[in-house]
Amino acid sequence: MPRVAPGQRKRAYRPKTRSGCQTCNPSELDNAQGAASVSLFTNRMTEVRFPRLDELKHLDRTNGGLVRRVKCDEARPACYPCLSTGRTCDGYGPNTEAPPALVGAVSRSPSMGFQGTGTERWSFDFFRQNTAPQLSGFLGGDFWERLLLQAALHDPSLRHAILALGSLHARFQQDNGLMMQSQTNGWTDDFASENYSQAIRSLAKPLSRDGQQAIDVWLICSILFACLETMQCSYGSAITHIQSGMKILCEVKYNEETRRHQHDVLGTSETPYVPIERLEEMFVHLDHQVTQMVSGPKWELYESMNEYAQKRQVPAIFSSLSKARESLVSQWHVASYSTTSRGDPTNEKLPVVPRAGAWQKKSTSILARWSSAYDAYLDIRGDNLTEEKRKGTATLRILRELGLTAMMLTRTKVDDQMDWDVFCPMFRKIVSIAEDILKLDLKPTEGTPTYCMEMSLVRPLFEVTCRCRDPNIRRRAISLLRNSRREEGGWHAFPTSRVAQRVLDIEEAGLLDVRCCEDVLGWARISDVEPVFDHSGRRATLTYSRLGSEHGLDREMVGEVVEW
Known part of the structure; x- marks a missing residue:
């Protein structure tokens, strides 16, 4: 809709009534009754449009029978009144009003003009x-x-x-x-x-x-x-x-x-x-990706992040998979502001944030609520998802698994990379899910590179290669990166596979026969792995920390260049 000067705007059409779901407000419309029933249905919707606050539920007599009337919030795919009382939400009729978030935006159907x-x-x-x-x-x-x-x-x-x-x-x-990558000048x-x-x-x-x-x-x-x-x-x-x-x-x-x-x-x-609320969700998501590419979140945004989290509480059930994704990423991003502060407790400019134990407790609660809302959505809509949406549910499972590992292994002691070994079953599950996604992803567009801003697979697989020392799981993850043609933000799959291979070579150097994660000893493991890619120069600067010797206690930072 074009913007016009004040005073010249014509009132946009909006539906006059909201019917609610068919469980809270059953429709009296019977296909066999024709136009007379349509009129009765419209009048009945008008009667219950503005119920009093003390009349959230009452009975109405229609065609000689009793019909339940409940104030419905019209959440999708199921409304909260139905979920909170254990009833099965029967969904919405064809005349339900568009979601509130889209009201005030431009017209619903894309114009080809x-x-x-x-x-x-x-x-x-x-x-x-x-x-x-x-x-x-x-x-x-x-x-x-x-x-x-x-x-x-x-x-x-x-x-x-x-x-x-x-x-x-x-x-x-x-x-x-x-x-x-082949150009350096503009x-x-x-x-x-x-x-x-x-x-x-x-x-x-x-x-x-x-x-x-x-x-x-x-x-x-x-x-x-x-x-x-x-x-x-x-x-x-x-x-x-x-x-x-x-x-x-x-x-x-x-x-x-x-x-x-x-x-x-x-x-x-x-x-x-x-x-603006939709744009706010997108920027929080993008800022989360930025913090994975640069050193930590910007602390002048800390207060805004807390306010955002207060406004975006996890619902009882998600209305869509995209809402589930935004909720998981935004809630986790807000929590990450608490973890980064522990790295520099002497900085007086940092706000007071929860200690590691408090953060772990808060994160556990957030992930539990998110999982409940996500599982509730899948119980209702899981059987009707498209192939693309099924791949989306798989990426959310990967993010949830990585979130669990980060939450359970909060650093409250000296960095011990051996602690990651207990998560091998979880890492194996992540790689298996990624294999299924990439097999489906390659069928229609084999040979065509995929570009997106969403960090769905490349960065999670790289995290697996850095944290999992099981030789089979690790090499499966590297192989997926090497053969994928995905670019997610600043993470290209093939260059990332070269960096992951270098991390593996560093840790297994001098080891003759690595059969399990325990064969990679603690002193040989590196941590704080951070690559900075220079795609035009076909190289990356890799930094990491490692023990100076087999019996050393202090870790030292090391930097090197990986080329491809």
Whole structure:
């Protein structure tokens, strides 16, 4: 929907009633009754639209029978009143109103009215058919494949950014994901570079004219610019865009009187292209990935992270797999702020955070609530998932297993890498799940590199190779990375496999016959493994800590270069 001046806006159509689920508010509509029953059904919905607070449940006489009336929150796939009382939620009829998070955003069905040159239309279509689905990941979501495409039809900065990303992604696939690694001086796609520049100019134009660019447009552009820089292997610039967006979100305040978000510099739209709450979820997710690429979270965001966690409590049941993913990542990311502080207890600038034991207790509670809500969703919807969503559920299982290991092995003592050996069954399960996902992932697109911002497989498999010393499990994980063509954020599968192989070689050096994890002795194991990739130079700087000798007590930091 195009934005218009105040006073000229026409009232958008919205359904006048909300029927609730069929268990809380059973429909009197009978297909055999025809139009008369439709009228009766509509009138009955109107009667129960605004129940009093003390009438959450009452009985109504319809056609000579008694019908239960319960105030329904219309949560999906099952409402809370049904879940809390043990009833089976029968779902919703075809006239149920759209989810509240989408109200106020642009129209529901994607428009195909994009106008432009032949090259622009081709790039836009490539983004719509290839880039957006890959960026959505296994679990999907409405941002990349619907909301963003609709917004691009009305905002020039978003449109140019999409054209640049679509064109760059096409070159990425054409050159088998190696295009950017072979260049060291700037862009390799003139069309993408020109549209990227136009996007930046369009974004800054309102500010240069003493106007205000909308908050949502600025945040969406930050995400798109980060994607563009990531595909160019300019990870420092990509991280800067993400951190800039996080800083803006921390500065945004919600006005209870006007019921709108406000910012000192950026403007506020009555109908944002994407709800601010949805963008907040995405940035917390992206910031979590940034902290895995750089040294720890930024502490000026600590208070905002706590506020975010308070607003996003784990529900009784998730409405979708994408919501389950966002909840797991965001809750875990917030908890990570507590763990990082233990590394520097002398820093007076750090806020007071829970000690290791308290963090472990809190994390256990979070993961238990999340698992309960996730299992409740699978009990209802698990049999009706598509193949892509099944792969998504598998990636969530991997993240949950890794979360369990981190939670159970909280460092409260001297670093002892032998402690990881008890998690071998868990590591084996993670590798087996990843094998199943990659087998399905290779069937339709064999030979085509996959690009996404979601860290689903590459980083988890690398973590397994660094923590698991079982020779079979470790080599299976490295083999999966070597043969995969996935790029997840700044993590390319093949270069990551080369670094993982080097970690294995370091620890097994001089060992003649490694049959089990116990054969890799504690003094030979390394920890704090951190690679920094230079894809244009086809190398990575690997840093790690290890004991200086077999009988040493102090660990020392070591750095070396891995080439491929």
